Amino acid sequence: MPSSSVSDEYELDAEPLIGWSKSDRPTDELHDRFSPLQGVKRPLAKLLSGAVYLTLVVLTFPFRWRLRPRSRIFCLLHILLGALLALICLTGLFWPSYTRLPPHYETLRTQVQSSSAHGRGNVHNQKVYIAAVLYDPQGQLASGRWGDALLQLIEMLGEQNVYLSIYENNSGETGENALRHLADNVTCNNTIISEPGLSLRDIPHVTIPTGEKRVRRIDYLAEVRNRALQPLDTAQVTYDKLLYLNDVIFDPVEVLQLLFCTNADSNGVAQYRAVCAVDFSNPFKFYDSYATRDYEGYGVGMPFFPWFTSAGAGESRRDVLAEKDAVRVRSCWGGMVAFDAAYFQGPAAIRFRADSEMFWDASECCIVHADVQSAKPVTDQLQRSGSYMNPFVRVAYSARSHSWLWTTRRFEKLYPLAHDLLNRLAGFPHFNPRRTEVFGEKITDSMWIAGDMGDAVPGRVQTVERMAGNDGFCGRRGLEVLVENRRPDQDGFDSIPIPDGLD
Structure with missing residues (x-):
């Protein structure tokens, strides 16, 4: 069987999860909006107090002694340093970003914390389908903080309202045992599967320029994600929300806020086709740039706040700077995403997929947004994508x-x-030359066309007329293929050189 291929984009360094127990759960991080220091951790308060003192020392230092004219530069540098420290302190104290929760977010958190009743975070008893894909060879996800937070979330949603589907692949005996132990503690209806390896027989193969037949990375990842959605094919329940979880550290209450508070209307009902959390690889660095596109389909900028660029109208960036809970985007993932489940049920149910064109790679997590937005055509799709990113919810x-x-x-x-x-x-x-393409329009373009079985060459670049898809904003030139039977020190996929003649 081939080894599981999981790219950096989807893989979790689970080492920090070792040793976490229920007694180590984070305490409530809410703050009193009327007191700037309320809710700030004690080390931060000490740091800010020390910084204020240092600022005063730096600002007053040049005036303690009479300085010679040649020391004016030295004096100016001290003043600038003091002003910078003052700005940092004042910003952290009085103008923090995304810390003042909207009232209905605070109401939900208080409601959850003031009761122990099951389902206390789901007052309208909405039906939620939770899907997750795990690669957990050390068993640290299922048996650690991720698994414990998942059980808390199910309790808060109400066991009768939840269906849990977990698909685990090639995690070995330790991972399987940890998942089995987690399954024993799951109290809602569920399908929890651990397989020793995923057969590639039914996954599409492509012929690359060397003549080899390989499995594209995105085809593989789409198949794995769809395994966790298979129970929907025969479900007798109509679900309201689909929650897809990565292997991330998350606060269960924030998941409730993502599901039920984002972009709330005048009646307090969340309105979205899809909404994502924001995921971080370290305390500052935004992680999932590969699947994220702003409101006009542009890729993100440098991976720190405010993440989006000012290209075009810069609407996503402006939404972030305005501290909106529903930042308008064309696509996102963010380690955790909630969908209107209606798009994933019924005869026209959406599933994850890859783009059909060779040497045009796009994340399956971006394409699924394009398909959701195309499922209900609107007059101006760009203005009403229905996909949002919620920076109040961070993983x-x-x-x-x-x-x-x-x-x-x-x-x-x-x-x-x-x-x-x-x-x-x-x-x-x-x-991205395809960012503004309109679905269905005919475009003359250079494409790699695979050869027939009897051809002397496996394919060639040709100028052809193609029909634009709905996911042009997601992609880029490239082709990554799965490495089958990889060694422990080997990457899970290979990047295939782009043939001459493709832009």
Whole structure:
């Protein structure tokens, strides 16, 4: 059997999860909006107090002694340093980013914390289908903080309202045992499967320029994600929400806020086709840039706040700077995403897929947004994509990074100017010739056309007329294929060189 191929984009460094127990759960991070220091961790309060004192020392130092004219530069540097420290302190204290929760978010958190009743976080008893794909060879996800948070989430949603589907692949005996133990503690209806390896027989193969037949990475990942959705094919229940979870550290209450609070209407009902959390690989670095596109289909910029560039109208960036809970995007993933489940049920049910064109790679997690947005055509799809990113809800790929997210966000309003400058210097966003394509239009383009069985060459670049798909904004030139039977020190996929003649 082939080894499981999981790219960095989907893989979790689970080392920080070791040793986490129920007694180690994070305490409530809510703050009193009327007190700037309320809710700030004690180390942060000490740090800010020390910084204020240091600022005063630096600012007053030049005036303690009479300085010679040649020391004016020295004096100016001290003043600038003091002003910078003052700005950092004041921003963290009085103008933090994404820390003042909307009232209905606070109401939901209080409701959950003030009761022990099952289903207390799901007052309308909405039916939620939770899907997850695991690669857990050490068993640290299922038996650690991820598994414990999942059980808490099910309890808060109400066991009678939840269906859990977990698909695990090639995790070995330790991973299988950990998942089996988790399954024994799951109290809702579920399908939990661990397979020693995924057969590639039914996954499409392509012929690359060397003549080899290989499995494209995105085809493989789409198949794995769809395995967790298979119970929907025969479900007798109509679900309201589909929640797809990566192997991330998350707060169960924030999941409820993502599901039921995002973009709420006047009646307090969440309105979205899809909404994502924001995921971090460290306390500052945004992770899932591969699947994220702004409201006009541009890729993201430098991977720190406010994440999006000012290209085009810059609407996603403006939404972030305005601290909206529903930042308009064309696609996202963010380690955790909630969908309107109606798109994934019935005769026209959407599933994850790859783009059909060779040497045009696009994340299956971006394409699924394109398919959801195309399922109900609107007059101006760009203005009403229905996909959002919620920066109030943040997850991380290590416990250490997650523990810092409430602190680091307090200083984010210092970053936009530097972020914009660095984007321009680095050339972000990268140009995508298909970003503005309209679904169904005919376009003359260069494409790799596979040869027939009897041809002397496996294929060639030809100029052809193609029909534009709905997912042009997701992709880029490239082709990555699965490495079958890989060695432990080997990457899970190979990048195939782009043939001459393809732009």
